[in-house]
Amino acid sequence: MTDSGVKSYPRLRENISVNALVIGGGIAGYLTAYKLASTGRKTVLIEGYKLFSGTTGHTTAKITYMHGDVYSKLLKNYGVSVAKRYYEAQRCGMDAIKKLRDEYDIDCDWQVLTGNVYSSESSEVTQKIYCAMSDIGVKVALKRVETPVGSALAVQAPAQYAFHPLKFLRALPVNFDIYENTRAVNIDVSKKTVYTEEGGIHADIIVVATRFPIIQSHGSYFLKVRPSMSYTAAVKGPILDGTYLDAREDGLSIRPYKGGVTVGGFDRRTGTGDDRAFYGLLSAVSRMFGEREIIAEWAAQDCMSFDGIPYVGYYSPELRDIYVITGFNKWGMANSATAAMLISDLADGKENPYEELYSPLRKRRGVAGEFLRNTVRSAAYLITGNLHFPLSTARSIMPGEGKIVRLHGKKRAVYKEPDGRLYATEAMCPHLHAELRWNSETKTWDCPCHGSRFDRYGNILSAPSVRSCKPHAKIEEEKATEAKRTESGNTNVK
Numbered sequence: 001m002t003d004s005g006v007k008s009y010p011r012l013r014e015n016i017s018v019n020a021l022v023i024g025g026g027i028a029g030y031l032t033a034y035k036l037a038s039t040g041r042k043t044v045l046i047e048g049y050k051l052f053s054g055t056t057g058h059t060t061a062k063i064t065y066m067h068g069d070v071y072s073k074l075l076k077n078y079g080v081s082v083a084k085r086y087y088e089a090q091r092c093g094m095d096a097i098k099k100l101r102d103e104y105d106i107d108c109d110w111q112v113l114t115g116n117v118y119s120s121e122s123s124e125v126t127q128k129i130y131c132a133m134s135d136i137g138v139k140v141a142l143k144r145v146e147t148p149v150g151s152a153l154a155v156q157a158p159a160q161y162a163f164h165p166l167k168f169l170r171a172l173p174v175n176f177d178i179y180e181n182t183r184a185v186n187i188d189v190s191k192k193t194v195y196t197e198e199g200g201i202h203a204d205i206i207v208v209a210t211r212f213p214i215i216q217s218h219g220s221y222f223l224k225v226r227p228s229m230s231y232t233a234a235v236k237g238p239i240l241d242g243t244y245l246d247a248r249e250d251g252l253s254i255r256p257y258k259g260g261v262t263v264g265g266f267d268r269r270t271g272t273g274d275d276r277a278f279y280g281l282l283s284a285v286s287r288m289f290g291e292r293e294i295i296a297e298w299a300a301q302d303c304m305s306f307d308g309i310p311y312v313g314y315y316s317p318e319l320r321d322i323y324v325i326t327g328f329n330k331w332g333m334a335n336s337a338t339a340a341m342l343i344s345d346l347a348d349g350k351e352n353p354y355e356e357l358y359s360p361l362r363k364r365r366g367v368a369g370e371f372l373r374n375t376v377r378s379a380a381y382l383i384t385g386n387l388h389f390p391l392s393t394a395r396s397i398m399p400g401e402g403k404i405v406r407l408h409g410k411k412r413a414v415y416k417e418p419d420g421r422l423y424a425t426e427a428m429c430p431h432l433h434a435e436l437r438w439n440s441e442t443k444t445w446d447c448p449c450h451g452s453r454f455d456r457y458g459n460i461l462s463a464p465s466v467r468s469c470k471p472h473a474k475i476e477e478e479k480a481t482e483a484k485r486t487e488s489g490n491t492n493v494k
């Protein structure tokens with residue numbers, strides 16, 4: 001979703017004191033700041049880059065309760081009440097967004113669509129989803145439908161929504177202060193003060209809405225969520241009357257949008273196995289729709305929780321004035337609206353029907369296996385990355401590519417421009433020191449441990465890291481040599 005012709009906000013360059021501070025200018029942070037300010041709090045939102053430059057600017061924006069197989073999993077693991085409450089939370093978020101859109105008459109490409117969920121694995125999975133949704137009282141149909149991948153048994157629900165979230169959010173009245181290019185680099189939780197590069201903010205309450213939580217010393221979010229990347233293409237031409245979602249986590253998700261469709265999928269843990277993702281996606285597009293014009297293609301990530309439910313509420317048992325919003329499992333539209341209301345109620349000391357469901361302090365059975373697998377994988381990335389010392393040098397890097405190599409006796413993340421110039425930075429993620437991986441699809445350095453991402457020059461793109469990678473200073477000599485060697489140019493850069 002593009003965000004053209006938009007207003008800019010200043011960078012914070014002084015110390016300030018406010019009632020509420022929200023860190024992170026995505027849909028979750030923005031709606032929460034809006035809600036907190038609506039209750040009379042002097043509220044500030046800080047964003048490390050531009051508003052909505054994170055996942056919110058790269059979503060496919062279906063506002064729906066048709067979330068794949070989440071209901072059958074929740075029903076199996078936790079019973080009817082949790083599964084039903086999850087559904088109600090989605091309805092609540094959907095209604096809240098629609099109400100705002102109606103109240104302010106916002107032109108945001110609003111669509112009302114039939115939602116279809118099918119399974120590319122077996123119709124048994126589809127039947128299970130149908131039974132689970134029926135058991136908790138959701139009115140859905142089970143029918144054979146023509147999906148873009150062919151005829152399939154699908155669970156179908158009417159009146160789901162889709163929109164352009166940036167048009168929607170930018171049209172809301174701004175009742176709080178916004179600072180862009182203002183990154184939280186340190187948080188003193190005891191003083192309730194957030195430090196940015198050029199100013200500090202003291203706040204009575206702080207909301208961490210950075211997608212991946214950035215306070216490491218509390219809450220153990222590095223164990224509670226894992227990063228997952230999706231690949232998406234906007235395709236001109238195909239006409240669809242509904243959304244189509246494969247229940248597999250890495251299956252396709254298709255929605256109609258402006259004379260065409262968006263097709264997303266090929267989900268994988270950030271920093272792993274990305275090299276053929278766009279190829280796979282574009283092959284799927286041509287199998288479904290024939291040769292079509294691809295208007296745009298992009299990759300974006302979200303945080304996945306292990307029980308399928310986001311974490312929204314108190315950051316940790318000790319931090320009751322600091323709140324967190326994370327773990328949307330790629331369903332952050334409706335969930336963000338519900339999260340904003342929940343945080344506002346918690347801050348006001350009011351009851352909220354979703355406090356327990358979303359509580360970051362919850363302990364849920366049934367997901368120990370997945371939790372353990374993730375912990376082992378993260379530990380493995382940390383250990384193997386630290387033990388790895390590359391033998392290859394910058395000479396082995398193709399123009400337009402990056403690689404972890406040995407440079408002046410040190411391990412470095414080196415990117416080679418098409419003209420041969422080299423850019424080298426530290427090879428370990430500043431967050432918890434896992435080794436970065438080059439993503440040749442997006443030309444970024446991605447951390448497989450927790451999903452911090454950096455551009456080809458090492459500038460930070462994505463939390464949980466709060467800083468860029470340190471550049472390697474002694475590179476002039478290599479630059480000159482490499483420039484001579486690589487006159488043949490490059491064809492790989494997108």
Ligand SMILES: Cc1cc2nc3c(=O)[nH]c(=O)nc-3n(C[C@H](O)[C@H](O)[C@H](O)COP(=O)(O)OP(=O)(O)OC[C@H]3O[C@@H](n4cnc5c(N)ncnc54)[C@H](O)[C@@H]3O)c2cc1C
Binds near residue numbers: 046231326330
């Ligand atoms: C490809 C894809 C398709 C999706 N499709 C759907 C869909 O159809 N329906 C749906 O409901 N959900 C969907 N989702 C999920 C949804 O887009 C996300 O859950 C949601 O956008 C996350 O919003 P957020 O505000 O939590 O994070 P973000 O939008 O990433 O916002 C976090 C912000 O925090 C900022 N930040 C980070 N660190 C700092 C710091 N230290 N200081 C200051 N600022 C900082 C970042 O720059 C960023 O702008 C999709 C996700 C993906 C990846």
